[in-house]
Amino acid sequence: DIQMTQSPSTLSASVGDRVTITCRASQSIGSWLAWYQQKPGKAPKLLIYKASNLESGVPSRFSGSGSGTEFTLTISSLQPDDFATYYCQQYNTYSRTFGQGTKVDMK
């Protein structure tokens, strides 16, 4: 199975900061990568699909990039509503593996 590794596991930031989360795949997955945001007690929410496509209704401060084995999620200017845990997911194969998550908390 393809392994997905996110870094960092925890990120402390302030409102207005530029935030970058990295996701690495154990083998090439092309652009078949999604990013989700999850808040405590809530279901995950799709932010980005196919590595760089913004889901409808998601603020433009979120962006995704990368292909092959290395991907990034960037929040250009962190807002109070963005403190959450973020997961990447590959869908190049049926195993649909998730990364272990990156928690963005308040510095």
Add this chain to the structure above:
Amino acid sequence: ELQLVESGGGLVQPGGSLRLSCAASGFRFSSHALHWVRQAPGKGLEYVSGISGNGGSTRYADSVKGRFTISRDNSKNTLFLQMGSLRAEDMAVYYCAREISSGNTLDAFDIWGQGTVVTVSS
């Protein structure tokens, strides 16, 4: 409104069985693959199982293969997960999720239910 609503969670003893349901509304149910994803307490997301739109193709994580069965009733817009031989490590919030694409390509999950809690304990 696009919606998925899970039900059927609860307390079950180790070795027991449970059937989860996921009722869908607001979209053409049979056109989309559907999936189950779980989250153990304090842990990350784990893919569990998926089924194609017509129910003809199913997939399972190795951790549940042979113990869980996914199915769907397109006439009732409902997805199911029959769970058997439950273990402590199956204890989690179980989410159902819709795959974006209505075609044959793999895709991300755009609609998620609110989750149903499965507790495995004696």
